[in-house]
């Protein structure tokens with residue numbers, strides 16, 4: 272399977288990244304985000320929750336603002352200044368039309384050509400069970416790319432002034448066990464490390480390692496994982512669905 276990943280498309284200007292929790296984009300995809308914003312592309316983050324159930328020793332009402340702050344800081348490092356939260360409940364996000372509608376509304380507002388999300392499959396590489404939040408948000412995002420373009424789905428959004436946007440050309444799934452495409456990210460690695468390290472309260476609760484070292488170890492391993500499949504380059508790989 273040498274060099275079997277195709278280069279990610281680069282003929283686009285706007286992307287919307289939709290994930291369940293603060294930190295989901297920082298565990299890998301942020302290196303690609305940094306590379307793309309360097310090239311002048313506009314990327315918006317949309318989070319289904321504030322990650323309020325993510326820190327065992329911190330009750331949700333305290334964790335939500337901490338994690339929101341950490342997410343905004345992490346986004347800023349990789350050139351993303353717009354971060355929106357849908358305020359679904361962390362840990363119990365329900366896949367369904369309410370979630371699809373919220374994501375479709377964001378797609379209509381931001382009119383991206385590329386939508387990015389995180390692994391929507393049952394497992395991580397057949398090894399670890401995925402969380403229901405990731406599965407729900409990943410699937411709803413893949414669905415909402417179509418919903419956003421159909422004026423007869425969620426007609427109340429049209430009433431609110433959100434015209435259909437049928438311009439999503441691809442949905443790219445990060446962390447997929449079946450990647451098809453990749454983007455070279457060596458120039459973005461240091462900022463991806465800094466971006467993950469911004470999730471300091473979260474990482475400190477998770478690991479005894481220094482947050483900066485923890486972030487560097489994780490990101491460098493992640494961007495090197497597909498070297499043999501992409502010209503020995505540091506990359507972020509995606510499973511790309513065209514539309």
Ligand SMILES: [Zn+2]
Pocket residue numbers: 291292294295405
């Ligand atoms: Zn997550």
